[in-house]
Amino acid sequence: MVYVFFADGFEEVEALSIVDVLRRADIDVRMVGLISSVVEGSHGIKVEMDDILADVVFDGSVEGMILPGGMPGTANLINSNSLKELLQKGESAGILIGAICAAPSALAAFNIYEGKRATCYPGFEHKMKHYQLVSDRVVVDGQLITGKGIGTALEFALSIVGVLRDDLLSATLAKNMIMK
Template sequence: MKQSYLFLADGFEEIEALTTVDVMRRAGMPVVTVSITSSAMVTGAHQVAVKADALIADVDLGHAEWLICPGGMPGASNLAACEPLNQALKAQAQAGGKVAAICASPAVVLGPLGLLEGREAVCYPGMEAGMKGARVEYSKPVAIDGNIITGNGPSAANPFALAIVAHSVGEDVARRVAEGMLLYEGHYEFYF
């Protein structure tokens, strides 16, 4: 399986970033955290400092399984200002590759790039104006439209990450990972 990349910018939402990485790794998916700054140390929106696995300048994003943008503010705005990330996201989507974003990032990062045009998507409530051309879904925390997955906020971190797992390695693996985290079908709603 190809490497996936989750991008960290100062002000990222810790729950969304770390839950996604944790769930993917539990599923055996190779995922690298990437700082978009010149430092591996990145500070989240709630002052949790995280050391990224790599710097964006040092990774080849051209052959990724997933490119993933957590939300948080000003983290999503910082991601949107990163031109190498913007170029990678556009190239990935244009090639039919997999892109995921949660919370503010669907509206602040993906929407302005035109990546949600004509797609069902979700974002943090109140940020819908940035969802350029998207069919915004309000009734669920996660939307899957082709190879793009979006989540609406911190409470959607688990179902968002499990949807990524199900999309890549199958629903059986996603259910096994969920059960290992005590998220049982019938007591927990899956969105894949």
């Protein structure tokens, strides 16, 4: 199972692209609202969640945890101590953790997978001091996946599929979605 965490002000395209692509790969994905079962994105789109953070249990079925970006969504992610604790459990268990756009700065605030290669939305680099920043659109370094922004959302999601399942499935999905 993969948890995708939604905070008010999330970037809709990033969050929903991730959920959509993972579900196309038959990966069990749960959309988790930080505090509410309906979360509003940065462009006014409201999305009904599968769960709320208070009800999430970290167990052996969790394969990954993903943070979409957006503002003020990322700031709201950073302000959640419960999310921080859950992500730290995930890091200790060695599961996949991903973040896109501004959200890698939340991982940095929580000290998740420090020292690894990463990317983030331009202008957030100063928040990523304990990472090896690269300018790639999507970066996979072990169990950490980061994406640069909204224009990389599908590549980011397909990279998650590649790590959690295999590159052939990721390539097949990309072909079926008419990606380059």
